[in-house]
């Protein structure tokens with residue numbers, strides 16, 4: 001009898017894991033952007049350069065585990081908002097927000113379908129292939145004066161106000177592009 005219970009439990013756990021893995025693959029196929037964290041030293045550099053003020057609204061498009069937003073909130077007093085579509089990353093973000101007692105507002109949503117007009121600062125770390133679509137979304141939604149910070153991938157049609165070459169600090173690090181609308 002115990003064997004049967006263990007067998008049923010293992011079967012249910014395996015099916016749940018398989019469904020989650022399949023769902024994650026479908027989401028990855030749809031977004032074409034995997035969950036990779038921005039290194040801590042890059043977050044520190046962004047915070048040194050972005051001049052984020054208390055009370056400003058900072059959005060992370062595809063916030064992963066929300067570490068960037070939690071750090072922004074703690075260091076600047078800004079209001080922080082994250083959009084994350086992948087279930088595993090969203091779960092980690094929820095957990096981090098809870099553990100760090102952060103006020104970050106987290107949405108399990110596709111950021112292309114959200115209104116981004118409330119943002120003073122938008123941060124993203126995505127992929128080259130999606131940047132033209134991100135550019136179109138930002139041009140449609142952002143208010144004049146909003147800043148956009150993209151780690152590693154440029155918005156090629158825009159003139160950056162500043163480019164930070166983090167390679168000075170680490171040979172494998174990428175550039176940080178800062179734009180002003």
Ligand SMILES: C[S@@+](CC[C@H](N)C(=O)[O-])C[C@H]1O[C@@H](n2cnc3c(N)ncnc32)[C@H](O)[C@@H]1O
Pocket residue numbers: 031033034035036037038060061062063064065066067068083084085086089109110111112124125126
């Ligand atoms: C490279 S990770 C960056 C994570 C985090 N911003 C950081 O810098 O540590 C990109 C994240 O964007 C998410 N993502 C990609 N497209 C998205 C979309 N359309 N809506 C919401 N999240 C998206 C992915 O699931 C992934 O977790």
